[in-house]
Amino acid sequence: MNNLLRFLAVQALAYIVLPANASFSSADAARQFLEPHRADCRLAGPNPRLQYCLTESKATIDRLRCLQAHGSAVVSGASVEQRDDRVKSAQDRFAAGGDLQQALLKQTLDRVKAVVSTSPLPALAGVADDFTNTLVPTLLEASGGLNEPQTLGLSVVLPRFLGLRVKLGGYSNPDAELNPLLEKTLLERGQLAGFREQEARLDLGDDYYLSADVSVLGRWLGRDPMDHGRDQSALAWQLMADAPPGQDALSRRFQEAATKIVADAAFSESDIAAVDCAVYQYRKESQQAQARIAQSGLNDFWRLVHNQPQLILGYRRLHRDDLVGADSRTYKIKLSSGLFNNVNFLRWTSRCDKHLGGDDCPQAMDDMLQSWAMRHGLGLALYFEESDLAILRVELPELASAGSALTPPLLQQQIVGDDDVFRLEGGNYQRFGWSVGTELIQMPSSDRESKSSLRLDAGMDYYRYDRDLLRADHDVSRVTLTYRRGLFSFPFHLMYRSETEFEADLGDDLVVGIGVQSSFSQF
Amino acid sequence: MAVYSNHEPQKPCWIGLNSGQQYRLRLRIWERRQGEDGPTLGTISCNEWDYQHLIEQTGGAAGCFETLSLPVTATLWCDFTAIPASNQDMHIEINLLALNNHALGEPFYEKVPKNVSSQPLSLMLAYA
Numbered sequence: 001m002n003n004l005l006r007f008l009a010v011q012a013l014a015y016i017v018l019p020a021n022a023s024f025s026s027a028d029a030a031r032q033f034l035e036p037h038r039a040d041c042r043l044a045g046p047n048p049r050l051q052y053c054l055t056e057s058k059a060t061i062d063r064l065r066c067l068q069a070h071g072s073a074v075v076s077g078a079s080v081e082q083r084d085d086r087v088k089s090a091q092d093r094f095a096a097g098g099d100l101q102q103a104l105l106k107q108t109l110d111r112v113k114a115v116v117s118t119s120p121l122p123a124l125a126g127v128a129d130d131f132t133n134t135l136v137p138t139l140l141e142a143s144g145g146l147n148e149p150q151t152l153g154l155s156v157v158l159p160r161f162l163g164l165r166v167k168l169g170g171y172s173n174p175d176a177e178l179n180p181l182l183e184k185t186l187l188e189r190g191q192l193a194g195f196r197e198q199e200a201r202l203d204l205g206d207d208y209y210l211s212a213d214v215s216v217l218g219r220w221l222g223r224d225p226m227d228h229g230r231d232q233s234a235l236a237w238q239l240m241a242d243a244p245p246g247q248d249a250l251s252r253r254f255q256e257a258a259t260k261i262v263a264d265a266a267f268s269e270s271d272i273a274a275v276d277c278a279v280y281q282y283r284k285e286s287q288q289a290q291a292r293i294a295q296s297g298l299n300d301f302w303r304l305v306h307n308q309p310q311l312i313l314g315y316r317r318l319h320r321d322d323l324v325g326a327d328s329r330t331y332k333i334k335l336s337s338g339l340f341n342n343v344n345f346l347r348w349t350s351r352c353d354k355h356l357g358g359d360d361c362p363q364a365m366d367d368m369l370q371s372w373a374m375r376h377g378l379g380l381a382l383y384f385e386e387s388d389l390a391i392l393r394v395e396l397p398e399l400a401s402a403g404s405a406l407t408p409p410l411l412q413q414q415i416v417g418d419d420d421v422f423r424l425e426g427g428n429y430q431r432f433g434w435s436v437g438t439e440l441i442q443m444p445s446s447d448r449e450s451k452s453s454l455r456l457d458a459g460m461d462y463y464r465y466d467r468d469l470l471r472a473d474h475d476v477s478r479v480t481l482t483y484r485r486g487l488f489s490f491p492f493h494l495m496y497r498s499e500t501e502f503e504a505d506l507g508d509d510l511v512v513g514i515g516v517q518s519s520f521s522q523f
Numbered sequence: 524m525a526v527y528s529n530h531e532p533q534k535p536c537w538i539g540l541n542s543g544q545q546y547r548l549r550l551r552i553w554e555r556r557q558g559e560d561g562p563t564l565g566t567i568s569c570n571e572w573d574y575q576h577l578i579e580q581t582g583g584a585a586g587c588f589e590t591l592s593l594p595v596t597a598t599l600w601c602d603f604t605a606i607p608a609s610n611q612d613m614h615i616e617i618n619l620l621a622l623n624n625h626a627l628g629e630p631f632y633e634k635v636p637k638n639v640s641s642q643p644l645s646l647m648l649a650y651a
Contacts, residue, residue, distance in 0.1 A: 064649050299609040
């Protein structure tokens with residue numbers, strides 16, 4: 001009973017006294033937190049600089065600055081020694097080489113090279129559409145279809161709105177030509193030479209199109225960094241912290257305990273040693289965390305984002321002079337994605353959860369960044385396009401002699417008829433296509449970046465027509481080799497067509513093209 | 524005593540915060556592409572869990588493009604770790620604001636080069 005009364009009396013006294021002395025209680029708790037860890041520090045004694053500084057400083061603020069400036073001299077001292085060793089070692093190497101100036105020149109050139117060669121190349125140049133967040137127009141960009149490599153144009157990406165990003169573009173063919181069917185008809189009628197002059201007068205306004213593309217953005221689709229920053233930050237926490245989400249890291253709690261002791265005026269030599277120990281632990285853990293980050297691929301996480309799937313809905317309005325071809329409206333849906341090299345694939349691995357959590361997820365990310373599919377930018381695109389073509393009508397000169405009409409050529413009989421008007425019914429078509437691409441070579445490459453590359457893309461399109469029997473279903477196979485250097489790409493197209501849109505049989509089933517394109521916004 | 528800043532490279536520092544008064548840190552992070560600022564593809568993390576949680580909630584470093592507000596209620600010394608994307612430098616600006624949005628002391632600014640794997644920023648906020 002006496003013991004119980006004594007216990008209650010102590011509790012009551014503590015209840016009265018402690019609130020008035022709360023700061024002491026807080027610092028005392030900090031001491032208790034730090035003491036068990038002192039042995040880890042292997043310090044010979046209190047850091048003399050910290051001891052002097054803390055003793056001389058009266059204000060809490062000054063003591064905190066002491067802690068920041070002089071705390072843990074053992075660690076910072078070692079850092080200074082290591083740095084001195086590195087400097088000395090470098091000087092020795094230069095001296096051994098016998099030419100210090102040459103070594104310094106090499107160092108300077110290496111630095112210049114590092115600056116010049118740090119223009120990274122997007123991994124999916126040939127497959128992914130560029131919807132980067134910028135208002136700067138992309139100039140000289142080739143059109144979406146690789147079977148139209150000759151177009152030049154300009155596109156502008158508008159700011160994100162309701163999870164969508166819109167790209168408006170205008171493209172034109174600077175070298176518009178006669179419609180192949182019209183050309184053949186004129187050839188049969190012996191009137192082609194007269195139309196060559198009109199063909200030469202065709203300019204940019206006679207074969208152009210306007211386009212609007214909408215990219216869907218989110219965590220699973222699209223390449224907007226805004227959608228991936230959260231997972232990225234969580235991934236960084238896993239690399240840095242020794243505590244699970246929801247808790248402060250141990251180093252942070254060490255530092256907090258040290259701060260509380262320093263804020264308390266009554267500290268002993270033992271307290272100073274504990275504070276120094278805390279700062280030592282804090283900095284050691286911080287250095288280890290920085291080392292883990294340096295070894296991880298977090299700096300290259302953006303490459304995974306860059307390879308995310310893109311879903312694009314597009315509309316294209318084609319305007320052409322009747323000599324060139326029919327106007328058309330085209331609706332398109334396209335899905336392009338990196339294969340085994342994007343954030344989604346990382347989420348789908350057993351080593352990560354859908355928020356990129358999991359102890360092994362940082363390593364899984366690193367493995368993916370080092371994988372063949374990432375290094376070679378393996379990617380796939382699938383698309384479907386529906387288009388309707390307008391009626392085409394061109395008035396032709398009357399035939400010079402009635403003799404040729406006695407045996408009218410096939411095309412003239414079918415298309416021109418008796419009224420000397422070239423008329424082509426409109427038609428609808430569907431286009432199904434796919435494309436797979438990979439980077440063959442990167443050259444020359446530094447550790448993580450390269451400034452030029454050679455890329456191979458291959459694909460097939462199938463065109464199916466209805467409404468006009470004259471138009472022939474056909475397929476197009478193509479291989480594109482793209483050399484990229486700096487801002488510019490130089491695609492070399494090799495294309496095989498089983499037939500053209502019309503059964504013109506002009507002997508152009510194999511087409512070769514060379515182009516140039518650039519997308520400054522990728523940099 | 525007025526609040527004042529005493530920044531050093533990689534060490535944003537505000538001193539003399541008034542006891543019992545709350546403040547806000549305003550964090551803004553961006554990249555510069557073709558002369559225009561945009562969200563970064565880099566990463567930021569903080570060993571103060573409350574701050575880390577707010578960073579994640581706002582969308583990580585990319586979300587900090589629109590600025591992130593962090594509450595300040597007590598003396599604090601913590602580390603932010605900035606991890607730039609390897610293709611762009613990362614720019615970080617930190618302001619200390621009173622609750623009436625008045626900026627106190629000088630803003631802190633740091634550019635983290637793209638060839639740096641990570642850059643710790645030791646933040647110190649000291650109440651008087």
